Amino acid sequence: MNCFKKYDVRGVVDIELTEDISKRIGAALAAVTHAQTAVVGCDARASSPRLKKAMIDGLLASGVDVMDLGQTGTEEIYFACQHLNCDVGVEITASHNPIEFNGIKFVGKDSKPFSESEFEQIKQQTINGQPQMHQKGGRYRTFDHMNAYVDCLLSHIATENIKPLRLVVNPGNGVAGRVIDAIEQRFLALQVPITFVKIFYEPDSEFPNGIPNPLLPEDRWKTANAVKESRADMGIAWDGDFDRCFLFDENGRFIDGYYIVGLLAQSFLADNPGQKVVHDPRVFWNTAHIVERCHGEVVKSQTGHALIKAKMRSCDAIYGGEMSAHHYFKSFAYCDSGMIPWLLVVKLLSERDQKISEIVSVMQTQFPSSGELNFRVSNSGDTLQRVQRYYEKSAHQIDYFDGLSMQFERWRFNLRSSATEPLLRLNIETRGDSSLLESKTKELTSLIKFN
Structure with a gap:
């Protein structure tokens, strides 16, 4: 089996x-x-x-x-x-x-x-x-x-407050298109001024434009180009079963899922101060900063949908987010959704006189992140030990909550084995220091690849 x-x-x-x-x-x-x-x-x-x-x-x-x-x-x-x-x-x-x-x-x-x-x-x-x-x-x-489902999705925003926006939507020939059509019809009936620019829209079992996985850099350029060509305010792409959505700013630049966690935490806590937000341990300084600033409480969970959902239920969290673009909502049976996130970002853009790139750039500057880097290694246990030995004398904090996490004064990293593939996954973040991020990424890459 x-x-x-x-x-x-x-x-x-x-x-x-x-x-x-x-x-x-x-x-x-x-x-x-x-x-x-x-x-x-x-x-x-x-x-x-x-x-x-x-x-x-x-x-x-x-x-x-x-x-x-x-x-x-x-x-x-x-x-x-x-x-x-x-x-x-x-x-x-x-x-x-x-x-x-x-x-x-x-x-x-x-x-x-x-x-x-x-x-x-x-x-x-x-x-x-x-x-x-x-x-x-x-x-x-x-x-x-469908009607009841769209009712549930739109309950997360006040449709009468949505400002005019143009959105590129790319289901990647998966099954998200029919839901966008249903939302579009509801928007038209409610006179919500959202315009959808649709690409690779029809479900197609042959996936003529490639298997939809916008987490891969080579999968992003078509959405990015469509955003720039149509002068859209934002781009949205989904994987095949659309339990994850991926966002692009008005310049066609991909927005790392880590920063979307911060945006959604901010959106929920603005209306629900004091609530708990669950995050995974890979990168979280930006999330913790935003949640604390918004008078919420951060709760750490191991990576994985079953573990995040269980943690959210046990602590009654209002929202949970993983940097891999899984976003979980108490209002949605504590489950992950690829539709609610972009609706909440539309709500946020309608409340602020800012472009999404301007909102995200503040977080990217304060807490630069490497994104997830994957390495195939012959022995993950030996590699983890080698990395720990190299840094343990200078580390301020070491934990094994989910893989190996080591924290220093102005940077930290998490290195963990994949649960689904023979890979080591590395994430690094710093406190406002892009040069430090670049040097530590090169240093750790060399250590992991060392034979």
Whole structure:
């Protein structure tokens, strides 16, 4: 069962992830959760409809009533699972993985991610369990959730206060376009002065413009060019299942997800002072600075959607953000959304007489960051020890909360093993010193690559 990863299911279609496995996972979900109702959807990949059908067959045969949302993004499943009070939510998607892959994301009641032990039970039941076929199978029906979903999204902004803006929107031939269309229709009805410039808009299982993953620099230039050519105020691009969105300023420059965390924390705390904001440990000085200035409270969590969501629930945080462009909202069942972030930035731009580049440049100047740098190494443990030995005498603080973090007077770094790939991931930030950032990035790169 190589398709079972740390938080979800993912593998090469018809080799690691087959229709039979999808059906067995459906039956396992029913057995482990004792679910009576489920909501299911899928992305635009060619294999997704048949993997979704197999999943539904497994659920129905186990006596679970299924509501099929059709082609959806992952966050639509999160919304519908809670909104419709379903016991299980399932999305067939491989998000930004190569075209030969597909995967399955699933959540339980109230859109809660499964714990490690529950996930292991589902895996073992898939491997060893015999599906419990009910004499009376579950009931199947299709369902249109879009109006309620858009209501939820727009509840995060006061539409009457939105100023005229032109936005480039790039779903990358994934499934975000239909949601933008629904928002656009609502904006027209409410006379909200937003103009959308649409590129690579239609879902296409062949992904003729490349697999959508704007985290990769080579994936950004098309959105950047469209912003400049159309003289837009901002650009927005999504990955395949749009649980992450990526923003570009009015000059077409990509905005690192780290600084978007600061923007969204600021947006929430302006209306909700004193609330908690959860962040991952990779880079956080800017986030902590903004949250403290806005009279909020920062809470650190390990990286990963299940861990962030659990931390937010346990401390009742209003918002959580990862530098990887995952943004989590208490108002959205503590789940991540790729639609709410850009709406909140539109709200922020409407409240201020500033361009987004001007707002972001203040944070970039105060807390320059390297962005995430990835290294393939033969032995990650040896590399981590070598790096620690080099810096430990001068470090003000060392912790192992999530990988190796070392802090100094004017800079810090986090170096951690990837949970999904054979990589070491490095992030560095400084207090207002771009030259120091450049020198420490070169120094650490040399240390990590040393053989």
